[in-house]
Amino acid sequence: MAQAISPPEAPKETRTGRYSSDAAGLGKARAGVFVAPALLLVAAFLVFPALWVLYLGLTNYRLTGAAAAEPEFVGLGNLLGAVADPAFWNSTWLTVQFVLGSAVIGQVGLGFTIAWLLRDRRGPLKRLVEGLVILAWILPGAIVSFLWVALLDRDGGTLNALLGLPGFAWLLDHPMLSIIVFNTWRGTAFSMMLYGAALSNVPPSHLESARLAGASSWQQLRDVVFPHIRGHILTNLLLISLWTFNDFTPFLLTAGGPDGKSEVLAVHVYKVALQSGELGHGAAVSTIILLINLVVAVFYLRLLRSRR
Amino acid sequence: MAAIELRGLSKVYPGGVRALDALDLVIPDGEFFALLGPSGCGKTTLLRTIAGLESATGGSVLIGGRDVTGTQPGGRDVAMVFQDYALFPHMDVTDNIAYPLRIKKVAKGARRAKAAEVAARLGLDHLMDRRPGQLSGGQQQRVALARVMATQAQAYLFDEPLSNLDARLRLEARTFLKKLQRELGVTTVFVTHDQAEALAMADRMAVMEAGHIRQIGTPAEVFQRPANTFVAGFIGSTPMNLLDGSVRGDTLEVAGCKLPVPAAAEGRVSDGDTIVYGVRPEYMTYSAEPAEGALSGKVAIVENLGASHLVTLDVAGVNVQAVVPEGGEPAVGDEGHAVPRRDRALVYRDGALV
Numbered sequence: 076m077a078q079a080i081s082p083p084e085a086p087k088e089t090r091t092g093r094y095s096s097d098a099a100g101l102g103k104a105r106a107g108v109f110v111a112p113a114l115l116l117v118a119a120f121l122v123f124p125a126l127w128v129l130y131l132g133l134t135n136y137r138l139t140g141a142a143a144a145e146p147e148f149v150g151l152g153n154l155l156g157a158v159a160d161p162a163f164w165n166s167t168w169l170t171v172q173f174v175l176g177s178a179v180i181g182q183v184g185l186g187f188t189i190a191w192l193l194r195d196r197r198g199p200l201k202r203l204v205e206g207l208v209i210l211a212w213i214l215p216g217a218i219v220s221f222l223w224v225a226l227l228d229r230d231g232g233t234l235n236a237l238l239g240l241p242g243f244a245w246l247l248d249h250p251m252l253s254i255i256v257f258n259t260w261r262g263t264a265f266s267m268m269l270y271g272a273a274l275s276n277v278p279p280s281h282l283e284s285a286r287l288a289g290a291s292s293w294q295q296l297r298d299v300v301f302p303h304i305r306g307h308i309l310t311n312l313l314l315i316s317l318w319t320f321n322d323f324t325p326f327l328l329t330a331g332g333p334d335g336k337s338e339v340l341a342v343h344v345y346k347v348a349l350q351s352g353e354l355g356h357g358a359a360v361s362t363i364i365l366l367i368n369l370v371v372a373v374f375y376l377r378l379l380r381s382r383r
Numbered sequence: 384m385a386a387i388e389l390r391g392l393s394k395v396y397p398g399g400v401r402a403l404d405a406l407d408l409v410i411p412d413g414e415f416f417a418l419l420g421p422s423g424c425g426k427t428t429l430l431r432t433i434a435g436l437e438s439a440t441g442g443s444v445l446i447g448g449r450d451v452t453g454t455q456p457g458g459r460d461v462a463m464v465f466q467d468y469a470l471f472p473h474m475d476v477t478d479n480i481a482y483p484l485r486i487k488k489v490a491k492g493a494r495r496a497k498a499a500e501v502a503a504r505l506g507l508d509h510l511m512d513r514r515p516g517q518l519s520g521g522q523q524q525r526v527a528l529a530r531v532m533a534t535q536a537q538a539y540l541f542d543e544p545l546s547n548l549d550a551r552l553r554l555e556a557r558t559f560l561k562k563l564q565r566e567l568g569v570t571t572v573f574v575t576h577d578q579a580e581a582l583a584m585a586d587r588m589a590v591m592e593a594g595h596i597r598q599i600g601t602p603a604e605v606f607q608r609p610a611n612t613f614v615a616g617f618i619g620s621t622p623m624n625l626l627d628g629s630v631r632g633d634t635l636e637v638a639g640c641k642l643p644v645p646a647a648a649e650g651r652v653s654d655g656d657t658i659v660y661g662v663r664p665e666y667m668t669y670s671a672e673p674a675e676g677a678l679s680g681k682v683a684i685v686e687n688l689g690a691s692h693l694v695t696l697d698v699a700g701v702n703v704q705a706v707v708p709e710g711g712e713p714a715v716g717d718e719g720h721a722v723p724r725r726d727r728a729l730v731y732r733d734g735a736l737v
Binding site for chain 1: 434435436455456457458459461462463465466467469471472473482483486487534
């Protein structure tokens with residue numbers, strides 16, 4: 076029987092492929108014109124304020140008074156003062172708790188769990204859960220804060236009514252727990268959606284292959300799912316950590332209180348700079364926050380780059 | 384190693400699609416068995432139901448005499464090669480091959496030794512530290528095979544194992560797979576939509592259509608005596624001539640020509656029956672001279688198949704194809720006569736072989 080055989084194919088290009096550095100054929104000058112508006116916006120609203128904060132942190136600039144009119148250069152005084160302030164270290168520690176509790180454990184953990192449980196589901200249950208989770212995310216911060224104040228209120232609060240604990244002051248007795256749970260509830264949607272998309276990219280045959288080998292659910296997660304979505308996990312952790320680190324919404328719930336017990340760094344800066352009026356001091360703390368953010372970002376990006 | 388037995392196996396998807404309709408099938412121990420059919424016929428569903436990746440909605444699956452209908456895939460003691468091979472991209476070849484052993488908690492040294500042993504047999508020993516992304520398609524396929532072999536499962540299931548290879552490699556892999564299965568002697572079921580692949584590799588095969596098995600038999604049986612017109616049209620690299628006709632006394636009238644009743648149908652048709660006359664182009668003797676019992680017409684098309692030619696005759700408006708050895712091919716427009724081999728021609732009545 077005659078069999079049609081095509082000649083052996085020439086070795087294919089690797090899948091990553093090598094694109095020319097000028098794929099669109101624009102040339103450097105014209106490409107620069109296209110990028111310029113975005114760069115200008117970034118420069119005006121991101122780079123300049125950041126540099127301005129660096130400068131302010133080196134002055135004794137105040138909101139009011141003589142130093143507001145003619146700030147004096149004080150060098151590293153503000154920075155040293157901030158580092159010597161126990162309130163700063165308290166805030167840093169609270170922020171670490173806030174980030175680990177609400178972002179890494181809360182939002183990422185819960186978001187992934189929901190995405191994993193709903194991965195093969197269709198129909199009303201999935202839509203309901205997703206709808207509720209996303210609703211918490213898209214509502215304006217002022218509104219959800221008010222809702223949570225109403226929920227956690229000592230006397231007329233919904234939660235106390237449900238639990239039968241009249242007079243239990245959640246926001247006063249457990250301020251950190253309150254804002255961690257609040258922020259988890261508020262931000263889970265992003266992680267859930269990101270992991271939902273990531274999980275749909277895991278080839279079903281890989282999971283089935285593991286199932287045929289007898290792998291348990293945990294082994295399937297460890298050996299198939301996590302390696303596949305490692306990049307998603309790291310990107311997600313990076314974004315969530317930074318957002319939560321800089322999040323100011325807890326202020327709307329507890330105003331940093333009682334007695335600084337929920338004063339995360341963003342709230343600390345606000346109090347120092349705007350309530351006490353020491354803008355220079357506040358700018359110095361902001362500089363430190365900026366540095367911490369940079370370190371966190373570089374850490375995650377390093378991990379991302381080391382994949383495969 | 385074990386036989387696979389299906390009893391009244393059904394699979395109905397939510398929404399009412401009946402992918403498998405009460406199938407009965409016995410695959411004896413050590414057999415190389417092909418599931419063949421067009422896309423959507425249920426062959427992959429059947430394989431996945433044997434594996435336990437799909438749950439049966441009726442009937443039962445027995446592997447080695449054990450009813451595994453309700454057993455999880457991991458508990459069925461079968462191993463599968465997926466169409467995309469399903470190699471884990473973050474593991475090297477050794478870890479991929481040894482993965483099922485790792486799940487079974489085989490000690491690290493033992494499973495590495497087993498992986499090395501199986502890999503050596505498949506000629507992969509110099510690739511053990513590579514990731515799947517650094518392997519060619521053929522090498523990936525062999526790694527997937529090695530992973531299956533390392534498990535020492537009772538049965539192997541292959542889902543279109545050759546479809547991701549290019550044409551030349553596919554022929555090599557076909558020979559290689561058949562030889563390997565012979566040597567291992569493990570019951571193996573494979574799914575394919577390529578009838579040539581099924582004919583070439585399988586000990587026995589099932590031809591499926593729309594959730595039903597249309598014929599089970601050895602490749603020779605299925606090729607020479609297709610049980611119905613569906614199988615007749617599906618099997619064969621050049622499609623079988625299926626010509627409408629009727630019985631006139633003790634001869635057949637097909638496309639205006641008088642043909643003798645084929646040997647196999649002698650005495651089993653009666654005057655006036657409406658039939659379909661089936662004969663493969665390979666079983667036609669072509670001549671330029673008029674002959675007794677020939678289908679005669681004008682040559683419409685001549686196609687070169689390499690060592691032979693496929694000649695299409697226009698017989699009273701019906702296309703009849705015949706394979707002509709090289710050297711004897713006619714020119715388009717010639718008068719031609721094709722005599723079916725009486726011992727190979729078939730008669731179908733109501734779609735079934737007489």
